[in-house]
Amino acid sequence: DVVMTQSPLSLPVTLGQPAAVSCRSSQSLVYRDGNTYLTWFQQRPGQSPRRLIYEVSNRDSGVPDRFSGSGSGTDFTLKISRVEAEDVGVYYCLQATLWPPTFGGGTKVEI
Amino acid sequence: EVQLVESGGGLVQPGGSLRLSCAASGFTFTSYSMTWVRQAPGKGLEWLANIKEDGSEKYYVDSVKGRFTVSRDNAKNSLYLQMNSLRVEDTAIYYCARERQLARWGQGTLVTVSS
Numbered sequence: 001d002v003v004m005t006q007s008p009l010s011l012p013v014t015l016g017q018p019a020a021v022s023c024r025s026s027q028s029l030v031y032r033d034g035n036t037y038l039t040w041f042q043q044r045p046g047q048s049p050r051r052l053i054y055e056v057s058n059r060d061s062g063v064p065d066r067f068s069g070s071g072s073g074t075d076f077t078l079k080i081s082r083v084e085a086e087d088v089g090v091y092y093c094l095q096a097t098l099w100p101p102t103f104g105g106g107t108k109v110e111i
Numbered sequence: 112e113v114q115l116v117e118s119g120g121g122l123v124q125p126g127g128s129l130r131l132s133c134a135a136s137g138f139t140f141t142s143y144s145m146t147w148v149r150q151a152p153g154k155g156l157e158w159l160a161n162i163k164e165d166g167s168e169k170y171y172v173d174s175v176k177g178r179f180t181v182s183r184d185n186a187k188n189s190l191y192l193q194m195n196s197l198r199v200e201d202t203a204i205y206y207c208a209r210e211r212q213l214a215r216w217g218q219g220t221l222v223t224v225s226s
Binding site: 037039041048049051054055092094096099100101102103105 | 155157173217
């Protein structure tokens with residue numbers, strides 16, 4: 001199975017400052033159709049996960065533009081340009097390129 | 112508004128069975144594959160199973176293959192997960208989600224396997 005390694009495990013942040021979460025895969029996530037099925041989710045305390053970014057860099061509808069995704073191959077990053085209080089939670093990456101789909105272990109973002 | 116509402120969770124003994132349901136609304140159910148994901152208490156996420164739009168193909172991860180069965184009733188806009196031979200380690204919140212890339216999620220239903 002593809003191993004998704006997120007870092008850091010815990011990310012203390014300062015309101016108004018940028019933050020970044022890394023996700024590395026054990027194999028290239030480029031699919032035969034040329035797309036890269038790397039997705040980012042946010043899970044606020046006590047809530048279901050919510051998709052933020054799909055196919056590396058496409059922001060979902062309603063997601064603030066302070067969230068951005070980048071990367072290629074095996075190395076991916078979720079960035080928050082200016083952290084707000086509502087961004088506290090756990091962030092997960094998911095690869096759906098190779099079977100079975102696998103999640104990263106999560107990064108806890110806390111103020 | 113897209114809504115996914117899971118139900119059917121509860122307490123079950125090891126070796127027992129449970130059937131989860133997911134009622135979908137606010138989108139054309141027949142246009143999307145559907146996925147089950149679970150989250151053990153205080154742990155991360157595990158992708159479990161996916162079923163194609165018309166139910167013709169189903170995919171399972173090894174940890175549930177042979178024990179869990181995903182199905183759907185497109186006439187009722189509903190997704191199901193039949194869980195047999197349950198183990199203590201199956202204790203988790205079970206979520207249904209739209210598409211293989213999990214675009215939208217339900218609120219989850221808690222399954223507790225314990226004697």
